[in-house]
Amino acid sequence: MTNIIVCIVILAIIILALAKIYFEKKKGAKCVGCPYSQSSDGSRCRYNKRM
Amino acid sequence: MKLALTGNPNSGKTTLFNAITGNIEKVGNWAGVTINKKEGNVKGDLNKTSENIVAVDLPGAYSMSPFTSEENITSDFVRNENPDVIINIVDATNISRSLFFTTQLLELDIPVVIALNKSDLNQKKENTIDIKKLSNKLGCPVIETISTSNNNNGLQSLIEKVIEVKGKKQTTPFSLKKVNMSDSKSVEKLDIDRFEFVKKIVATVENRKIHSNKQTKQDTVDRILANKLLGIPIFAIVMWLVFSISQTYVGPVIADILVNWIDGFYGVVEGLLGENVSPILSALLLDGIIGGVGAVVGFLPLIMVLFFLLALLEDCGYMGRVAVIMDRFFKRVGLSGKSIIPMVIGTGCAIPGVMATRTIKNERQRRTTAMLTPFMPCGAKLPVIALFAGVFFNGAGWVGTSMYFLAIGIIIVGSLIIVRITGQKNARSFFIMELPEYRFPSIKRAIISMFSRAKAFIIKAGTIILLCNVTVQIMQTFNWKFHVIAEGAENTSILATIASPFAFVLIPLGFGVWQLASAALTGFIAKENVIGTLAVVYSITNFIDTEELTLISGSTDVANTMGLTSVAALSYLVFNLFTPPCFAAIGAMNSELENKKWFWGGIGFQMAMGYVLAFFTYQIGTLITTRAFGVGFIPGAILVSVIIGYIFYLMHKGEEKAQNTIAYNA
Numbered sequence: 001m002t003n004i005i006v007c008i009v010i011l012a013i014i015i016l017a018l019a020k021i022y023f024e025k026k027k028g029a030k031c032v033g034c035p036y037s038q039s040s041d042g043s044r045c046r047y048n049k050r051m
Numbered sequence: 052m053k054l055a056l057t058g059n060p061n062s063g064k065t066t067l068f069n070a071i072t073g074n075i076e077k078v079g080n081w082a083g084v085t086i087n088k089k090e091g092n093v094k095g096d097l098n099k100t101s102e103n104i105v106a107v108d109l110p111g112a113y114s115m116s117p118f119t120s121e122e123n124i125t126s127d128f129v130r131n132e133n134p135d136v137i138i139n140i141v142d143a144t145n146i147s148r149s150l151f152f153t154t155q156l157l158e159l160d161i162p163v164v165i166a167l168n169k170s171d172l173n174q175k176k177e178n179t180i181d182i183k184k185l186s187n188k189l190g191c192p193v194i195e196t197i198s199t200s201n202n203n204n205g206l207q208s209l210i211e212k213v214i215e216v217k218g219k220k221q222t223t224p225f226s227l228k229k230v231n232m233s234d235s236k237s238v239e240k241l242d243i244d245r246f247e248f249v250k251k252i253v254a255t256v257e258n259r260k261i262h263s264n265k266q267t268k269q270d271t272v273d274r275i276l277a278n279k280l281l282g283i284p285i286f287a288i289v290m291w292l293v294f295s296i297s298q299t300y301v302g303p304v305i306a307d308i309l310v311n312w313i314d315g316f317y318g319v320v321e322g323l324l325g326e327n328v329s330p331i332l333s334a335l336l337l338d339g340i341i342g343g344v345g346a347v348v349g350f351l352p353l354i355m356v357l358f359f360l361l362a363l364l365e366d367c368g369y370m371g372r373v374a375v376i377m378d379r380f381f382k383r384v385g386l387s388g389k390s391i392i393p394m395v396i397g398t399g400c401a402i403p404g405v406m407a408t409r410t411i412k413n414e415r416q417r418r419t420t421a422m423l424t425p426f427m428p429c430g431a432k433l434p435v436i437a438l439f440a441g442v443f444f445n446g447a448g449w450v451g452t453s454m455y456f457l458a459i460g461i462i463i464v465g466s467l468i469i470v471r472i473t474g475q476k477n478a479r480s481f482f483i484m485e486l487p488e489y490r491f492p493s494i495k496r497a498i499i500s501m502f503s504r505a506k507a508f509i510i511k512a513g514t515i516i517l518l519c520n521v522t523v524q525i526m527q528t529f530n531w532k533f534h535v536i537a538e539g540a541e542n543t544s545i546l547a548t549i550a551s552p553f554a555f556v557l558i559p560l561g562f563g564v565w566q567l568a569s570a571a572l573t574g575f576i577a578k579e580n581v582i583g584t585l586a587v588v589y590s591i592t593n594f595i596d597t598e599e600l601t602l603i604s605g606s607t608d609v610a611n612t613m614g615l616t617s618v619a620a621l622s623y624l625v626f627n628l629f630t631p632p633c634f635a636a637i638g639a640m641n642s643e644l645e646n647k648k649w650f651w652g653g654i655g656f657q658m659a660m661g662y663v664l665a666f667f668t669y670q671i672g673t674l675i676t677t678r679a680f681g682v683g684f685i686p687g688a689i690l691v692s693v694i695i696g697y698i699f700y701l702m703h704k705g706e707e708k709a710q711n712t713i714a715y716n717a
Contacts, residue, residue: 006324006332013340014521017514031402031635032514
């Protein structure tokens with residue numbers, strides 16, 4: 001019985017960690033947890049062109 | 052209602068954005084911190100209407116004619132995204148420069164409200180600006196703001212004015228003549244006329260107490276801090292102080308308290324599990340999850356103190372001076388002086404550092420900077436530095452400082468190599484950086500920066516590092532037939548068999564054992580994993596207070612537990628710091644380099660640099676300390692010679708290509 005409870009606790013911790021990674025990635029974070037590494041909006045540079 | 056926040060770089064847009072939205076976006080006392088647009092809702096206490104106001108913080112721009120990608124974002128947004136009102140943040144200490152962009156914004160037929168920011172600094176300088184006259188001349192409201200202040204900051208009036216002008220027609224003060232935009236001479240003439248117009252306005256509204264030909268206190272300080280001879284030693288002393296305070300004095304004291312809590316928690320869980328639980332499950336929970344994650348989290352106070360001090364340095368304007376000091380060296384090796392900005396940002400995290408290379412106009416310099424920025428020790432590498440400095444060098448401040456200077460040295464050498472490989476060794480660049488005003492650093496901003504880093508660190512420890520530790524624990528518990536390995540047969544575990552071939556290559560570097568090799572491998576997922584994996588494979592849950600090792604291994608010395616000499620430990624540290632960064636940063640490199648040849652070349656270069664440096668560190672260090680070369684010197688020397696020879700071959704090929712190009716052009 002104790003083994004089952006420990007197993008459930010470990011699985012719950014792993015699932016929570018995976019869920020956090022999933023939601024962070026969904027929000028656009030390139031590095032999970034990093035406060036300033038949200039993904040770029042994809043706009044590229046038009047170098048040396050004066051518009 | 053959509054609100055665009057625009058203005059010149061370092062005019063305080065993001066600080067104002069944070070103040071009106073309550074967000075905590077990264078700010079810095081220099082130009083080029085914001086490279087993407089950010090959105091947030093204006094706080095309820097400022098917005099008295101029922102309408103939701105979305106503020107969009109845009110990267111700084113000097114004009115509506117963009118030169119770099121982040122300026123392009125600003126220009127595209129105000130032209131194409133139909134903001135209802137534009138807040139143009141104007142640096143009150145430098146209106147003559149800012150109003151050029153303002154006059155262009157006023158031509159877009161979108162209501163503009165000017166936030167005359169940093170008004171407090173202007174008052175300190177005893178300069179005055181006639182707000183009413185300026186507003187009349189430009190044909191738009193002007194509100195004085197101090198976005199760094201909590202009281203009387205003008206933000207309430209600013210938002211009220213924004214609501215008031217919404218939907219109103221905007222007049223244009225500068226009479227725009229019809230100009231053929233494809234004719235560069237006509238465009239230049241228009242720019243000159245615009246500058247003249249701005250100059251006339253400034254002359255009538257501004258009364259400057261100190262004129263530019265007089266030396267200010269700031270100039271006097273800069274003569275010392277940005278001096279070409281004194282600048283570098285001062286920077287070295289500053290960094291040494293930062294590392295000593297964070298990793299020798301203040302950090303470990305707080306860390307000791309934290310690890311005692313973690314140890315206490317470990318003990319409680321161990322007691323709850325009792326002896327009826329399967330040893331595999333018990334080890335997974337105690338050593339893999341609590342011990343592994345706890346070992347990493349134990350370094351949190353050291354990181355927090357370090358980031359607090361770095362935020363103070365950045366906020367007071369010192370880091371801007373460091374960019375100027377470094378420019379001298381960088382432009383000689385073909386980098387842009389602007390390259391220092393991504394590199395300083397990279398000391399927090401390599402990903403935004405690599406992304407910040409967009410501010411560099413020249414493509415080769417931009418790619419070279421993106422390739423070299425990950426060499427700067429990022430926040431994730433700091434616990435690794437702290438661990439090795441603490442365990443092998445008694446927490447000496449010189450370890451961290453020397454790693455920063457080694458990184459700068461590698462960047463300079465790396466750039467020299469890259470300009471030769473790409474055949475552009477004669478390329479030179481000029482860097483004009485607007486030096487930020489010195490100011491008393493904001494404790495509040497430093498605390499915000501420190502806690503946002505701490506939050507990031509905890510999230511990473513609780514997600515990626517936790518999962519990696521669980522995987523490592525499972526991989527070292529079972530063999531490939533998924534049988535639990537017997538005691539003394541650790542070499543047959545899944546982890547050992549995967550890491551052993553890699554460990555073989557690392558023998559000439561002084562750490563050719565599977566435990567250290569597996570920690571280096573997991574470090575590519577996230578650098579903090581080096582600590583987590585070392586904790587799991589050596590069953591060390593506390594790197595801060597090593598007394599507990601007596602119970603585990605009969606030794607009070609982590610060095611003995613790991614079987615490393617100080618020289619080998621330094622080599623291991625160098626290897627982990629200067630080989631390719633984590634996968635997330637590699638992904639950022641891939642998207643910014645926009646070229647497979649550059650990308651794979653960059654990864655190969657980083658791997659080669661880390662290996663060669665670690666080899667020299669171990670072999671030369673061993674020669675000095677024991678008067679004999681270390682293990683695996685001959686095969687290592689052959690491998691390193693091949694790497695260096697190949698780099699020289701590429702440089703030679705690049706120079707030939709450059710000479711052929713010169714001959715062809717002639």
